[in-house]
Amino acid sequence: MPHQLCAEEALALAERRDTPKLMAEAARLRDIGHGGLVSYSRKVFIPLTHLCRDVCHYCTFAKPPKKGETAYLTPEQVLEIAHMGAAAGCTEALFTLGDKPELRYQAARDGLARLGYDSTLGYLEAMAALVLRETGILPHLNPGLMNAEDLARLRKVSASMGIMLESASPRLMQKGMPHHGSPDKEPAARLACLAEAGRARVPFTSGILIGIGETRRERIEALLRLRDLHDAHGHIQEIIIQNFRAKPDTRMANAPEPNTDDLLWTIWSR
Template sequence: MTTLSQDDAYQLPFASPEQQQQLLKQARVIRDTQWGTTLTYSRKVFIPLTNMCRDTCRYCTFVKTPDSGQAHLMTPNEVLSTVVKGQAMGCKEALFSLGERPEKRYQLARDKLSQQGYRTTLDYLRDMAQLVLDSSLLVPHINAGALNYDELKMLRPVAGSMGMMLESLTDKLMQRGQAHHGCPDKTPQRRLDTLIAAGKLDIPFTTGLLIGIGEDWQSRIDSLYAINRIHQQYGHIQEVIIQNFRAKPGTGMANACEPTRQDMLLTLAAARLILDPSISLQAPPNLEQDHQDYLEAGINDWGGISPLTRDFINPERAWPQIEQLAQTCARAGHGLKERLTVYPAYLNQPSQYLDRDIATRLSALSAHNGLAAQQCHL
């Protein structure tokens, strides 16, 4: 149940330091009550299937155009090689991340897909996810952007979970000079429609906000309430990420101001009080040196961390070593355990949320509590 009214949430930046500290305390209480004092992470390999995209977000360095000479579509052998190496290092999640519908913009994307025998990126993605299932013990998590009902339905049998960052619900970001100008897949309604379609299909889903890209505080609160309303209707949103924008050289937002530490903490605490307590709250540990402060704001999860592959979305930000993250948690009185790409609450309802083969795979990988078996970091 939401413990913070929308009007009160709008006023949080104007609260006194003492009131803001009380908010953080309330967020920690909700976290500890629902999730205990053990934080989780998913041990993954990152599979950047293609870095071509028809969208041109002004903060992104992941996307490469054909003119750059760096545009790429991973081959099946490249996918398989990454997965095999990851499995040998104990990874259980294969995170597919890719640009959205590049074949609709670039001839090079169409040519590379044709070389593999495909016309669309999503058809190729489906078969690469199936390759992971057929050739390894890993379970795919698919981040393919804004998808419609039929597209999500096509991908559901080959993924344990899926995700798409809502980012922000303000139309302002679509205007010329703003972060999402010229990005047809970033319209607020298209993102909301994806969340709703995933709910209708009972797909364990990840979404979240990217803060500091030009939105105001009220739009953040509106976005969190929108996510929560959809979850209240369908019950499928297993985790929400609050991610801080980092300015990158060579982008249209290279000189934009980044969110402050206090801004990030306040947004996290607001999320914890607005969202249903059953929704996991996550913040990436590699985007902020003082990420241990996130524990003060009520997070219960660090997201996917790879011992093998870098964060291709933020390649300049190395993952913390899992052992170091465990020490960070321990200093704050918390434990750290590995989870799977699907959270225990959804694993416990496999007939509703999981394809039969995926459920069987996850059952073999899970311990009695629904987290990952063979824990290395307790």
């Protein structure tokens, strides 16, 4: 087995700029561990709601309520998407949604009431069970922060769940930074959710978002926190390295994007 870097050795990678050499070393370790195996899952995305109580400065998924638009997909719409995915050969239904929008928007509370629910997580639980029962596609859930009770309920209707750590740096919560005003992006809360998932033995996906104001050292610190959680519980099935892209009509529309070298450096440092 390849040598696992200690925290000090891993943090020292932040000073390395020889990306091609780093890539070669990482490729060698990958081949030792996995050979030429590449795995993937055919999935259909089900955007249960675009409402979210957070206001991340780079996000285009979350949208405020609009007059005349429904807050949530109906059960019929959920099943229609799932059946289309099944017909296309998908085996996974990836539920995407904002974090507890009913805590911010009356439109979300009203929409849930019309559907017969009092929380987004309760409605998600029902829709995941519906898709699993009617199509056999395995739900993967990305609902944001969850406590032990939430995880126990949702575990019964899903194959796996996930939450992006994005960053372990509280600095990104400060005024003028991308997570300011987004309480669910508090690193301690996200790490606590990941730990609860481990204790509940829920297969979990996580990862980091690069290029939103963090340093390279902070990226490695976040990856080390994820490694520590997996070492403790063995539940993290996937680590995503997601690169920031500047998008129109967001607060970070004119922010610089990480270049290819920076993305490659981060992938191979992982």
